[in-house]
Amino acid sequence: MSQAQVPLLTKSAIHLAHLCALETWQGYSYSKGTPFNNVLVEQSPGVSYKSTNALSLSDEYLMSRFASHLLSIVKPKEFPNTTPISESLMDEFRNVAGIKSTERRGPKPDYSGGIDYFKKQVLEDYKCCLNASLEEKPYESVFATKNLSIALTHQNSDRIESEHIMLATRILFFVMPNVTVFNFSPEIEKVLSLKGDREDTIFIYQEKLWDGLKLNWSNLCEYDMPPPKDIDRKIYDLAKQSGWWQRRVYDLALKLYSTKGNNIIISEKVKSAFLANTKII
Numbered sequence: 001m002s003q004a005q006v007p008l009l010t011k012s013a014i015h016l017a018h019l020c021a022l023e024t025w026q027g028y029s030y031s032k033g034t035p036f037n038n039v040l041v042e043q044s045p046g047v048s049y050k051s052t053n054a055l056s057l058s059d060e061y062l063m064s065r066f067a068s069h070l071l072s073i074v075k076p077k078e079f080p081n082t083t084p085i086s087e088s089l090m091d092e093f094r095n096v097a098g099i100k101s102t103e104r105r106g107p108k109p110d111y112s113g114g115i116d117y118f119k120k121q122v123l124e125d126y127k128c129c130l131n132a133s134l135e136e137k138p139y140e141s142v143f144a145t146k147n148l149s150i151a152l153t154h155q156n157s158d159r160i161e162s163e164h165i166m167l168a169t170r171i172l173f174f175v176m177p178n179v180t181v182f183n184f185s186p187e188i189e190k191v192l193s194l195k196g197d198r199e200d201t202i203f204i205y206q207e208k209l210w211d212g213l214k215l216n217w218s219n220l221c222e223y224d225m226p227p228p229k230d231i232d233r234k235i236y237d238l239a240k241q242s243g244w245w246q247r248r249v250y251d252l253a254l255k256l257y258s259t260k261g262n263n264i265i266i267s268e269k270v271k272s273a274f275l276a277n278t279k280i281i
Helices: 011-026 059-074 087-096 111-120 122-130 142-151 162-175 186-191 198-220 233-241 244-258 268-276
Strands: 040-044 047-051
Touching: 011 059, 011 198, 011 244, 011 268, 059 122, 059 162, 059 233, 087 111, 087 162, 111 122, 111 142, 122 142, 142 162, 142 198, 162 198, 162 244, 186 198, 186 244, 198 244, 233 244
Parallel strands: none
Antiparallel strands: 040 047
């Protein structure tokens, strides 16, 4: 097993990641400082509608859409009129998450397979995550990640593409906000010196990021989740009480760390907010 571990991140790195997370929560690109301008077109039986809200693909909106789909299955009486996850939503999310720009090989995800997963498998995986023992906690989302990754992989493919694992973890991060899901990243995988079959390395990846989360928790927990604006309060509380915001900041801090600053662009707004806190720098 690789000896590389997630390091103790500096307070300034975590503070910068928090500022970046605030931008994406509100629907802004932390690198450009501009709102996400994706136009989401979705098809429902007999209905076609277009979302033109510039902030529609904010982290808050994504959590609201993805998590409410799961909760409509878990608690249908409390979430009776939820708009289901669509192929177009997954494709636009893949674009906002930057997966399209990093993809260099492999077929496009099988979104219809992903829809089937959310119809037939997600509830069982969610229950397994919630029933995980303390010893199983670091790995509670591994099987859900593998199952969704497989669902997103075309049947004629003989392997799971890394891009499909990336997309699966990012979707589950919002679908199950109270489950410990870590976004899979080839850059972080490289820093941790993980090699071999991707399906096998998911376990080690999850374990190492769990250990890193515990190591950095005291600094991460200094930052609070921003107040809700449009999201259902039950979903928001579920996320906040389970440390979702801390994991989001951790995710971005690791992204910044794993690239060593290469090709990372920060908007002037984020830079100004960061430089204003002289006690951290």
